[in-house]
Amino acid sequence: MTKPRKHIHLKTELPGPNSRALVARREAAMPLGFAKSTPLGVRRAHGALVEDVDGNTLIDFTGGIGVLNVGHTPTEVVEAIRAQAGDLIHISGLVATTEAHVRLAEKLCEIAPIPGPKKAMINNSGAEAVEAAIATARAATGRQAIIAFEGAYHGRTLLGQSLTSKYALFKKNFGPFAPEIYRVPYPYLYRMVAADGMSDAQKVELVWESFERALIAHVAPEAVAAVIVEPVQGEGGFIPMPVEFMRRLRAACDRYGIVLIADEVQSGFARTGRMFAMEHFGVSPDIITLAKSMGGGMPIAATVGRAELMDKPHPGGLGGTYSGNPVACAAALAAIDLLEKDDLPARARHVGGIACDRLRDMQGRIPILGDVRGLGAMLAIELVEDKASKKPLAVERTLSVVNYAARNGVLMIRCGLYSNGVRFLFPLVISDSELQEGLDVVEEGLLQA
Numbered sequence: 001m002t003k004p005r006k007h008i009h010l011k012t013e014l015p016g017p018n019s020r021a022l023v024a025r026r027e028a029a030m031p032l033g034f035a036k037s038t039p040l041g042v043r044r045a046h047g048a049l050v051e052d053v054d055g056n057t058l059i060d061f062t063g064g065i066g067v068l069n070v071g072h073t074p075t076e077v078v079e080a081i082r083a084q085a086g087d088l089i090h091i092s093g094l095v096a097t098t099e100a101h102v103r104l105a106e107k108l109c110e111i112a113p114i115p116g117p118k119k120a121m122i123n124n125s126g127a128e129a130v131e132a133a134i135a136t137a138r139a140a141t142g143r144q145a146i147i148a149f150e151g152a153y154h155g156r157t158l159l160g161q162s163l164t165s166k167y168a169l170f171k172k173n174f175g176p177f178a179p180e181i182y183r184v185p186y187p188y189l190y191r192m193v194a195a196d197g198m199s200d201a202q203k204v205e206l207v208w209e210s211f212e213r214a215l216i217a218h219v220a221p222e223a224v225a226a227v228i229v230e231p232v233q234g235e236g237g238f239i240p241m242p243v244e245f246m247r248r249l250r251a252a253c254d255r256y257g258i259v260l261i262a263d264e265v266q267s268g269f270a271r272t273g274r275m276f277a278m279e280h281f282g283v284s285p286d287i288i289t290l291a292k293s294m295g296g297g298m299p300i301a302a303t304v305g306r307a308e309l310m311d312k313p314h315p316g317g318l319g320g321t322y323s324g325n326p327v328a329c330a331a332a333l334a335a336i337d338l339l340e341k342d343d344l345p346a347r348a349r350h351v352g353g354i355a356c357d358r359l360r361d362m363q364g365r366i367p368i369l370g371d372v373r374g375l376g377a378m379l380a381i382e383l384v385e386d387k388a389s390k391k392p393l394a395v396e397r398t399l400s401v402v403n404y405a406a407r408n409g410v411l412m413i414r415c416g417l418y419s420n421g422v423r424f425l426f427p428l429v430i431s432d433s434e435l436q437e438g439l440d441v442v443e444e445g446l447l448q449a
């Protein structure tokens with residue numbers, strides 16, 4: 001029995017004929033390696049609602065993979081893009097300076113959760129922001145080694161792939177990878193099955209021991225330029241880092257002169273209920289990488305850090321043709337303005353609370369719903385064969401949840417090291433009623449899986 005829908009309007013089966021035709025052309029013209037989580041073609045969108053190429057209206061629970069915290073096509077962002085594009089689309093920050101580029105750098109330095117003087121390098125994608133952060137940390141310390149976590153995702157450039165840890169999906173056949181990267185376990189407490197029965201604090205202690213051991217067994221701390229960490233692991237399954245672990249990481253970086261890089265490409269810009277996830281931890285990174293919801297949908301990213309570090313790469317060492325593109329900068333300024341003006345961190349806590357309550361209620365009733373976790377509105381569920389063994393649910397059954405949602409009017413995407421997670425990245429401007437309706441569809445999908 002499906003509940004009546006108020007927001008989802010389906011005129012055809014999904015995918016409809018126009019979606020099928022468009023996707024067939026996509027598959028003929030684009031490499032199969034560039035996959036998609038739904039078989040739908042999309043024509044337009046506003047807020048949290050998407051219209052497909054057959055005129056169906058769906059609810060978007062992916063937010064363009066965390067890009068649309070301010071929602072689809074917010075008027076202010078659209079107007080800022082139009083106004084800037086009429087004046088100047090591109091000049092290259094390597095050639096000349098634009099007001100939009102400078103204002104954005106100033107704004108990011110003002111809001112980044114790092115004390116003291118800061119500088120901001122604007123780039124085009126999260127992976128590029130990560131590249132610039134690592135280059136800066138190496139230039140600043142004169143060291144080469146980087147510590148990254150199991151389950152990490154840092155992008156698809158060679159360095160990004162090298163820092164990323166989910167092998168089969170992101171790395172298979174693409175090596176050799178960049179050297180001097182040392183992998184340590186992430187405190188993924190739910191999946192420490194052999195330690196079940198221990199308290200969270202004891203589990204954190206165990207994982208911390210392996211971090212300290214790595215500094216003896218794998219690399220000398222004096223050789224480490226940076227530790228790069230996602231404060232809420234994204235692709236790895238929306239796993240918030242325990243506060244105690246982050247504080248110890250900060251202390252270890254201080255002890256050994258290591259640069260702490262917080263990769264907030266996915267967790268930043270209000271998603272977790274604060275403007276940046278690092279604000280939950282009571283400690284600051286030295287460098288933060290930003291992208292996704294920074295641009296309101298435009299491709300733009302940034303590496304923001306302590307000024308004395310950011311100035312260490314030699315003149316000409318950073319940047320690219322499109323870095324600081326004025327149209328993307330104007331969109332980002334308008335998007336950040338909306339995040340602040342409409343207090344979207346508070347909205348994230350509100351919609352995150354609704355979704356978390358509903359998912360926890362489902363968890364009590366649905367045997368495959370093993371874990372509900374996250375921070376604010378950065379939420380995911382992890383699906384299991386049974387709650388006692390926690391064996392990851394077979395990939396086809398997890399996929400069937402996403403596919404059910406796509407057939408019934410909700411866009412979704414998976415996550416997790418075992419590809420058995422489903423993540424929630426709905427625009428933060430989603431109405432309570434749209435959110436509840438989307439969650440009705442998720443519940444049906446889980447029950448049929």
Ligand SMILES: Cc1ncc(COP(=O)(O)O)c(C=O)c1O
Binds near residue numbers: 125130153154263266
């Ligand atoms: C934490 C994190 N870092 C880096 C990236 C790479 O960003 P982009 O896809 O913009 O290169 C992502 C993308 O999902 C991410 O989640």
